[in-house]
Amino acid sequence: MSKPKERTIQLKALEYLKAYYSDKFSIALTRIDSTDERWTKKERGGKRADGLICFEKEGKPYTISLEAKSHKTLGALISYSNDKKFGLHCLIVSCIMTSITILALISFTSLRWYFITPITLAAFVVLLILAAAIFEVLDLDRHKVTNVINQLKQYPANEQWIAYSKHTDNLLLKSPFLKRRNNLDTLEKLCRANNFGLLLVTNKTCLVRINPVPKKGEFLHYYCKEQEILKAISVQTILQE
Known part of the structure; x- marks a missing residue:
């Protein structure tokens, strides 16, 4: 044919x-x-x-x-993957979750700021990687072009x-x-x-x-x-x- x-x-x-x-x-x-x-x-x-x-x-x-x-x-x-949109959504999710983490540390612990800061940075990195992994597994069409x-x-x-x-x-x-x-x-x-x-x-x-x-x-x-x-x-x- x-x-x-x-x-x-x-x-x-x-x-x-x-x-x-x-x-x-x-x-x-x-x-x-x-x-x-x-x-x-x-x-x-x-x-x-x-x-x-x-x-x-x-x-x-x-x-x-x-x-x-x-x-x-x-x-x-x-x-193919829309890397900009994928990265933006990962960043938004990690920022929101990191903000919640900061509020929880301030509200429910007596930690000083010099302890909270490294914990926050570590949480942000972990949450960013976690968000990327979850989006990758979900395979969302909104991340494709x-x-x-x-x-x-x-x-x-x-x-x-x-x-x-x-x-x-x-x-x-x-x-x-x-x-x-x-x-x-x-x-x-x-x-x-x-x-x-x-x-x-x-x-x-x-x-x-x-x-x-x-x-x-x-x-x-x-x-x-x-x-x-x-x-x-x-x-x-x-x-x-």
């Missing part, structure tokens, strides 16, 4: 999502603007989304952004999707995060946490793994050719009427 290129995944996903939203909202395909490789405006970061779909919903533009990945960009789907999640955050939309191939799906299942659970489980949990959709692209069809949670607001103004898109969906609406 040949491994699909990222471009193939991108176009298949875009075609599927266009039909998906046409059916979901009972909108004619001709009233949906669908473009691959749509750039955000320079003042919005100048980032390139792999796809942008736009149509009129309740009198306002409704947008869907897409980020596609293949086996060649597998690394963007694999999770993936590049694809960070990428998709740069393409604001009412609904946001990550598309990837079946071959990539198999690779994710075989690659555990820190020898615990596979990266696909972690990716799915991160998608749910960020309200992103997850679309599996096979040779024959596309399968929705996770549905995105819609966001309120208008996001088309983040992208280049905003007026062109508005004109297109407006003109198409008039033609349909």
Whole structure:
């Protein structure tokens, strides 16, 4: 079985999502603007989304952004630890527990400050190590990040999707995060946490793994050719009427 290129995944996903939203909202395909490789405006970061779909919903533009990945960009789907957040949470926990220790020593003992100080420092170090060990065992998703999640955050939309191939799906299942659970489980949990959709692209069809949670607001103004898109969906609406 040949491994699909990222471009193939991108176009298949875009075609599927266009039909998906046409059916979901009972909108004619001709009233949906669908473009691959749509750039955000320079003042919005100048980032390139792999796809942008736009149509009129309740009198306002409704947008869907897409980020596609293949086996060649597998690394963007694999999770890694967010050391800054992990360290910050360990520090916060150890500071809180150390403060409680200090209050307990002052309230319930008659120790002098020159005894309390070294005890406090030792307690802080021990608690810091203990907090790190506990967080490591708990394996919290809030301490994990993936590049694809960070990428998709740069393409604001009412609904946001990550598309990837079946071959990539198999690779994710075989690659555990820190020898615990596979990266696909972690990716799915991160998608749910960020309200992103997850679309599996096979040779024959596309399968929705996770549905995105819609966001309120208008996001088309983040992208280049905003007026062109508005004109297109407006003109198409008039033609349909």
